[in-house]
Amino acid sequence: MSAIELLYGQRSGDTVGLNATTLDLSSRGEVSLPAVEIHYCLFELPMAHMLPRLPESLHPSIPAILGITVWRCSAGPLGPFSLAWIGLACRTGIKPRHFIHSAFCDNEEVGRWFKSRYGFPCQTALVHSLETYDRIHSRVELEGTPILDLETHRLQPLVGLGAMVKYSPPLNPARLENGVALVQMEATFEFMRVARGVPHAPTYAAAALGDDSLRPVYAVSGTFAVANIGLHPPRFSLSPRLPAEQGGAKKI
Amino acid sequence: MEFGLIYELSTPRPFTRETQKAVYENAIAQVVVAEQMGFSSVWCVEHHFLEEYSHSSCPEMFLTAVARETSKIRVGFGIATCVPSFHHPIRWAEKAAFLDILSGGRVEFGTGRSSTWNELGGFDSVVDDTKKTWDEYIRVIPKMWMNERFGYQGQYHTMPERNVLPKPWQKPHPPMWVAVTTNGTELDAADRGMGALILSISDVERNVPRIAAYRERIKHCNPVGAFVNDQIAIANWMYCHPDGALAKQRGEELVSTFGYMAGQTVEVSEAYPASNYTALGLLGTLRADPTAPGDQKPISSGLCFGNPATIIDTCKRWEAAGADQLVFMIQAREHLPQADILESLRLFGREVMPHFSQQRRPRAVNG
Secondary structure (H helix, E strand, O other), X not given: OOOOOOOOOOEOHHHOOOOOOEOOOOOOOOEEEEEEEEEEEEEEOOHHHHHHHOEOOOEEOEOOEEXXXXXXXXXXXXXXXXXXXXXXXXXXXXXXXXXXXXXXXXXXXHHHXXXXXXXXXXXXXXXXXXXXXXXXXXXXXXXXXXXXEEEEEEEEEOOHHHOOOOOOOEEEEEEEOOEEEEEEOOEEEEEEEEEEEEEEEEEEOOOOOOOOOOOOOEEEEEEEEEEEEEEOOOOEEEOOOOOHHHOOEEEO | OEEEEEEOOOOOOOOOHHHHHHHHHHXXXXXXXXXXXXXXXXXXXXXXXXXOOEOOOOHHHHHHHHHHHOOOOEEEEEEEEOOOOOXXXXXXXXXXXXXXXXXXXXXXXXXXXXXXXXXHHHOOOXXXXXXXXXXXXXXXXXXXXXXXOEEEEOOOOEEEEEOOOOOOOOOOOOOEEEEEOOOOHHHHHHHOOOEEEEOOOOOHHHHHHHHHHHHHHHOOOOOOOOOOOOOEEEEEEEXXXXXXXXXXXXXXXXXXXXXXXXXXXXXXXXXXXXXXXXXXXXXXXXXXXXOOOOOOOOOOOOOEEEOHXXXXXXXXXXXXXXXXXXXXXXXXXXXXXXXXXXXXXXXXXXXXXXXXXOOOOOOOOOO
């Protein structure tokens, strides 16, 4: 009888989160963000590019998928901000997650908050997102240079029960009491409006976006949603070395 | 109550030709034993690109091989994907009829539409249209079987009048089914006079309302074929062993293995939000709490793992709930040795089957 031998990431857990921030666990409350505009695009990429980047405790999704998320929040307790992050679709056990390798926020203080609460590796950058009649366009500019242009065209509204997007929770390396762990951001979404279209990334400066070997190749879907978001404090941590199904997941 | 088997043909890495062949050959050998023990059907899925989880891209070939090694067991498409980029409806009518002849009239024709991005994306399918294409296919395929010549102008395919050949052995045509994973699809089956092949593996009690709803709804159906197939088959797992604790442990290993393989695939709802894929598919039902990373979903009480007495009890509960057939998955990724699988089948046949009438409930003749 064979043990379960499935596909895992090939990156040594020892190399994950070397520069990770220490998580601030003092703030345990929920945070509500009203009417956030969410631009979320998925692309396939070669599995051979993904596996070496994924920690050994995570399973890849098959096919390999790169996810780009941009939030534009105009009001709420954190103040106005735009936040973008990029990650790889993966699995903790059998559950879908995105392992994040870069994040950008246009509000330095809010960026620090996402970093200390959820481990997002936030850099301060200009992050724009704009809905026009023909497209959603998001941009990240670092030190005056556009490093990401993300567009979704041919948008169709999703209505009724279909007016929703299943976002995979982001997973970030962060430093906890016992060392580096992967921490997920859990959120609930109350959708007001959802549309789906075809994504395109005319500018993708891979190195500046966190990993020179990862580039979007094949468009899967682009969505634009307006939703009230409830952000929950982190509940679980996962070892970058030991898979969840082997005891690597722990409650915080 | 009848019993059958359903195959995903999951395959362990590395994908050598020897491993692949062993998976197919072992499955065929299992069906031969199953027929000897009184199992009445074998079903085979159609999946593409699902590494480890299912290397069953050509179910008609597997079923043909099975049919030539057996004489009584019915051979079921579980399912034939009714999506234009995968198959033209003419091809399904031809393949099913061909197999029906080669098997001496043993085909059960299950239909469906796929639920993974792996497959729909891989074939560059129009994801939003899969329910619609399925509805068109299931209405024209029986006509291709029954009419000497047939032509139609549909939304997705159009064909001038042709004689689709061969015609099936069974008259007027093989029974038609639809795979049911999401709640509500059993009503789609009932409305169309089709059997429901329920693949969302769960507790008996959770299926009681949907079985009752199906039974009520099908009384007023408008059948897509020449007759109503008012049958409910429930996909399940089975491992039978005199040591009940060992059987349960091995069963949990099978389910866990299956879950991890399935978990790596990308469901449509994860990748491509669409109004026709709002509910969790089969894979999603395996994920207990979407926010907790490490927990295991408890094994459903409706699964047939245990000693014969335990399994008899479970099957009786399914029978009382209104299921006509239980179709078992018995292996995952060659996790259990072939000899143990065969012995489990033999034990089930010797000690469980005699407690159930193998008389097939007659199908309704028309709508």
